[in-house]
Structure formats: C-alpha cells, structure tokens
Amino acid sequence: MPRYDRLYLFCLLAISSLMAHAQQQLSWEEAFANLSTADDIGNTDWEDTYEMLSQLEEDPIDINTASREELQRLPFLSDRQVEDIQAYLYQYGGMKSLAELAMITSLDYNTRILLTHFVCCKQPSTSAADDLGKMIRYGHHDFVATANVPMYERHGDQKGYLGYPYKHSVRYRFAYSNRLKIGLVGAQDAGEPFMANKNSMGYDFYSAYAEVHDLGCLKSAVAGRYRASFGMGLVVNNGFSIGKLSILSSLGNQTYGLRAHTSRSEASFLQGAAATVTITKGLDLSGFVSYRKKDATLAHGDSTITTILTSGYHRTENEMRKKNNISETVAGGNLSFFHKGYHIGTTATYTRYDKDLMPNTNLRYHRYAPTGRNFWNISADYGYTGHLITIHGETATGDCGALASINTVSLTPSSAFSVMAIHRFYGKKYHAMHARSFSEGGKVQNENGAYLGVKWLPTRQLKLTAYTDYAYFAAAKYQAQVSSQAWDNMVQAQYDTKRWSLTARYRLKMREQDNAEKTALITKTTHRARLTASLPIGACRCSTTADWTASDSEAKSYGWMVTQNISYAHRWLRINACVGYFDTDDSDSSVYGFDQGVLYSYSYKSFYGEGIRYACSVRADIGRQLMVIAHVSTVDYFDRDHISSGYQQIDHSSQTDLELQVRWRF
Numbered sequence: 001m002p003r004y005d006r007l008y009l010f011c012l013l014a015i016s017s018l019m020a021h022a023q024q025q026l027s028w029e030e031a032f033a034n035l036s037t038a039d040d041i042g043n044t045d046w047e048d049t050y051e052m053l054s055q056l057e058e059d060p061i062d063i064n065t066a067s068r069e070e071l072q073r074l075p076f077l078s079d080r081q082v083e084d085i086q087a088y089l090y091q092y093g094g095m096k097s098l099a100e101l102a103m104i105t106s107l108d109y110n111t112r113i114l115l116t117h118f119v120c121c122k123q124p125s126t127s128a129a130d131d132l133g134k135m136i137r138y139g140h141h142d143f144v145a146t147a148n149v150p151m152y153e154r155h156g157d158q159k160g161y162l163g164y165p166y167k168h169s170v171r172y173r174f175a176y177s178n179r180l181k182i183g184l185v186g187a188q189d190a191g192e193p194f195m196a197n198k199n200s201m202g203y204d205f206y207s208a209y210a211e212v213h214d215l216g217c218l219k220s221a222v223a224g225r226y227r228a229s230f231g232m233g234l235v236v237n238n239g240f241s242i243g244k245l246s247i248l249s250s251l252g253n254q255t256y257g258l259r260a261h262t263s264r265s266e267a268s269f270l271q272g273a274a275a276t277v278t279i280t281k282g283l284d285l286s287g288f289v290s291y292r293k294k295d296a297t298l299a300h301g302d303s304t305i306t307t308i309l310t311s312g313y314h315r316t317e318n319e320m321r322k323k324n325n326i327s328e329t330v331a332g333g334n335l336s337f338f339h340k341g342y343h344i345g346t347t348a349t350y351t352r353y354d355k356d357l358m359p360n361t362n363l364r365y366h367r368y369a370p371t372g373r374n375f376w377n378i379s380a381d382y383g384y385t386g387h388l389i390t391i392h393g394e395t396a397t398g399d400c401g402a403l404a405s406i407n408t409v410s411l412t413p414s415s416a417f418s419v420m421a422i423h424r425f426y427g428k429k430y431h432a433m434h435a436r437s438f439s440e441g442g443k444v445q446n447e448n449g450a451y452l453g454v455k456w457l458p459t460r461q462l463k464l465t466a467y468t469d470y471a472y473f474a475a476a477k478y479q480a481q482v483s484s485q486a487w488d489n490m491v492q493a494q495y496d497t498k499r500w501s502l503t504a505r506y507r508l509k510m511r512e513q514d515n516a517e518k519t520a521l522i523t524k525t526t527h528r529a530r531l532t533a534s535l536p537i538g539a540c541r542c543s544t545t546a547d548w549t550a551s552d553s554e555a556k557s558y559g560w561m562v563t564q565n566i567s568y569a570h571r572w573l574r575i576n577a578c579v580g581y582f583d584t585d586d587s588d589s590s591v592y593g594f595d596q597g598v599l600y601s602y603s604y605k606s607f608y609g610e611g612i613r614y615a616c617s618v619r620a621d622i623g624r625q626l627m628v629i630a631h632v633s634t635v636d637y638f639d640r641d642h643i644s645s646g647y648q649q650i651d652h653s654s655q656t657d658l659e660l661q662v663r664w665r666f
Helices: 003-016 028-035 044-058 068-072 079-092 098-103 109-115 132-138 244-250 317-321
Strands: 140-150 167-176 180-188 205-215 218-229 257-260 270-280 283-299 304-309 326-339 342-357 372-385 389-398 404-414 417-426 447-456 462-473 484-496 501-514 521-537 540-552 556-570 573-584 591-596 602-607 610-622 626-637 654-665
Touching: 068 079, 079 098, 079 372, 079 389, 098 109, 109 484, 132 167, 132 180, 132 205, 205 257, 218 283, 244 417, 244 447, 244 462, 244 484, 257 270, 257 283, 540 591, 556 591, 573 591, 591 610, 602 610
Parallel strands: 304 342
Antiparallel strands: 140 167, 140 654, 167 180, 180 205, 205 218, 218 257, 218 270, 270 283, 283 304, 283 326, 326 342, 342 372, 372 389, 389 404, 404 417, 417 447, 447 462, 462 484, 484 501, 501 521, 521 540, 540 556, 556 573, 573 610, 591 602, 610 626, 626 654
C-alpha cells in the first residue's frame, strides 16, 4: 500500500473518532504516559513508578487514614494539595465519600478524577486491625504469573544465549491495606538460563521483602530488598523519577522514606533492613543498612572495578561472568523535623565496595568519575509549605570535597495559577553513589541549571503548562569533549470536558555535542509536537494521536506517526487496541508510543523507519478472585528485511510478542 494511501486511511480513522458523544474519563494509564516525554524512554524509574501506581489501583489508599508520606507517593500531587487534603480530614473528621474532594479548592478537576483511581473512602470499623496479628488475619494474598512468548527467533536464540527465548516472572504478595506487605518476585529475561549455570536456584532475579507501617512509634520498617529516598535525592534516592513535566505537575513534591522493592528491576535498590521511628511529634529518625552483590566489569586481574552495570542481563557467557562479581555495603540515616509547614533534615550515607572503583579516567567524560573503595556523603534539606509559597532545598557534600545544591520555589496565588523555579548546582567533582535528582544530564554531577515552569487554568476546562530549562556543563560529558550547554522548552495545552479531551504539546530542545570529527561542538536541535484527541463512541473510548518530530545537527531528518487507540470496558471485560503508522528518516527523528499491556508493565517504545504497529490487550475478571490478561503487539517494517543487530537480530521485517498474565487473589 503506498504511503499516501496509508496516511489517508489513518486520517479517516482519526476523523471517525471525533463523530460521537458520551461520558467517559481519561484512564490513569494515559494520564501517566502524558507525564513522560521522549527523554524518559528506557528510564527504569518510570517503570517502577508505573508499577507502584498499578498496585495502588488494585489496593487503593484509605484517604481517611492516609499519612502525609502515603499521599506524597502520588507523583501528581503537590505538597500544598497534600496539606489541604489532610487539613480537610482533620477539620471534618474524615470523608463520607470521594465526592468531597471537590470541596478542596487546590484540587482541579483532572487531579480529582486521577486521584479517585488510587484512594478510597472507608468508614471506621470496630474490626480494623490495630496490631500486626490482626493485620495478618485480615490481609489478602495475590499471586501473579506473567509470560512473554516471542513469535520470532533472534540470532542469540540459535547460538549465543544460555537460555530459552521466553521472558517470564512470578509475584506473590500478602497485603493488608497499605500497612503491611510481604512478597516475593522472581523474574527471568529472554535468553537467560533457568535452573542452570549461576541460576541453579531457578530465576535469574529474586526480590523478597516485608514492609510494615504505623505500629505505635514505628512509622515504617522494611526488610529484604527496599528503596530509600530522603531530601531531594542528592545523597540517596532509590525512589521515583523526577522528570521536567512531572515535577511541574507535583510542584516539586518529593517522596520521603522507605518502601519495599517490588519490581523486577535489578538496578536501583538496597538489600538489608531499614526503619523509621517517631521520636516525638514531628521528629522522625530513619536508619538503613544494606549488603548486596552487583554486576561489574573488572580489570587488572579482576582486582579493580571499571564499570558498575545496571542492565540486569545475563544471557551470554560474557554477561554471566559479570554477574554478582562485586559486593556493596551501605549504611546511613536521616533525621527529619516537620512543624507547621516547616521542615528540616539531615541525611548521611557510607558506601564501601570490596574492590577499588577505577574507571578509565583517560576518557574526558570520566575525568571526574568517582574512584576508590570508600565513599561518604552528608546533606541538609529544608523547606516550607504554605498557602501561597512552597520552598524545598538540599545541599550536600562528601569525601569528594565538592558541593551539590538544589533549591525550588513554588508560588500558588490561586488554585488556577502556579509558577515554579528550580536552581541546581552540581559540582563537577561531586559524586554520591545512590544520588538521583532533577537534572538535564542524568547525573547529580557537573551541571549548573535553572528551570522555570508555569501552570495556568484560565477556565475549568482549559489547562496550560509550560517550562523552560537551561543547563551548563562545565566539564566534558559523553558526546561533548569540552564545556557545553543545553536548552529545553515545552508548552502544552489541554482542554477537557466531561465528553472529550484535546491535548496539544510542542517541545524544542537544543543541546551542544561533538561533531563527527570531534574537533568542535555543534548544536543539535530537536522539535517534537503531539496532538491528541480523546472521546467516547458508544461504549468505547477512542483516542487519536498525531506525532511530528524534526532533528537538525549535521544533517536534517523528519518523522511522524498517527496512532488510533480504542478502549472498551463493561463489567468483567476490558479491551484496549491500537494501530499506528510511522515514517521517519532515521533514528534521530524517532517517534514514541505507549502500549497498555499487562499489569505492572510500562511499555513506551520508540520507532524509526517506515512501518505499522498494532497492539491489542484483553482483560477478563472472572469473579472476584481470578483475572486473565492477553496482550499481543506487532511492529511491521516496510523499509528493511531484518530488525536489530548482533544477538538480537531478527531475520524478518516484523516482530510479534504475546504476553499472558494470570492473577489469583484470595
């Protein structure tokens, strides 16, 4: 089919989705995908956040008993909104129904609708669990099994991979509300050996955990594999991703505290035990210890560490040799004080490896990489949450002798308008082994930047969002041999009614990088635009998305994609389907699309070249205990006879994956 005929077909699909009227809401999955941008693709933090929200949808927070920390876990709530919710609950003694959220003026319509997916309103009960024994008695069990079956063969499947081509995982979780969680995750990537080689215990990756909250003065405790996040992430943050659009949505709301590591990600977690206790009202003390094995590339007779690996792949003999070949010990703590909107805290960590970390500092972008075996960091965080102004900040240092500091100010003169400014300075010599915070370069190091963002609701239906972010890198970075800079800008308009939704977004990003000869810097300019229309047709909800991108560095390239999504939900059955046509000049002009598949799986894929993508997901809730999901996705390229390269190469122009998932709740 000629490409213009295909374009005509997709235009007809787009027009058809604008010809009906009904009353449905945008799903939280679509709203979450709208918060992530092209730069977030492949970011495991987004996958972990998506998984956390998926679990909260299954077991929502009781808003009448929710703590400040529980509400702060929701990445779309600002600190002021959290404070206003708690103030309402205190003043009126709780909520009778979630309809009372409309009484909280700082919650706009879209936020209220999104919030109802993750909170519930329970009435007080004399049988409520007050101790650990009652929590165990009244809890419930979940068992989830997931398998991915590829309808193709990779080169590595023929010769090279140690295991079979199927990706699968199992999850068990026992939970009482959000106060007690005990679970085990076992996961296997395609090509990894099962019950063989170094995986003699079965799965390639396991995560066992136990988490409890609100037992007297014990605010929270976790054992096994867990995540810790304090301050603004300059010392330790194994928690959530902090993107430029999402931080504006939450106005800098940071997640504090401890939580279990419940995902299949092998990158960012601690292993051991941690706890937070309330010393007196408003004063909390946290402590954590961790010992775990990590993957690494070794040198000098396996006596030094060149690179610490985070991919988690153990498919080949070479990847398997790097599995768990170093150990890491971490100890630390946090002391935090909250009182009448003010907060102040301090965080300290000590990290030790069993081998010296010695990256190749001859590479310019590794010149200031951390070296040695022992590392420590300490920071002070501070802030104030008021009716009109919110301030957050953290300043840190360590054995590196350098400073890192980030400070945010948010002004909210009304529920319809807010503005946020962020300044961060991360010294080129600063390093913290578990730091993660707001940045352009992806690291808490070698960056000096300023960010300004605005949210405005001129009417109840129209929401305008915009930001500009400038960053300067004093030392060399990957693909930039000397000092460089970047400038990122985005503007978005979203118009929502109870019947339909229309969103338009434009993003302009300019970043300096090496030319092909690495003799000078050139500016790579990237334009991205997206237009999405969403509305119901009868019992279905249809969403049409048009993407356009242009890239200009040493060569110009263009790309576009049109995608049609249809979802249907009735009682025990849910169906989601999408089809999209894309045409791009090269990988610089790639386009991106979100697939709604099985539970706890965040799939936001990139496409380049010319082709069509299809996906369909069917979920059946059989009674109150059993759920089954089948998801199939296909990418069919018109401009190539093989996909990918090396062990991942597929000698065909199309790629089809089938995912199956079963959940049993009892």
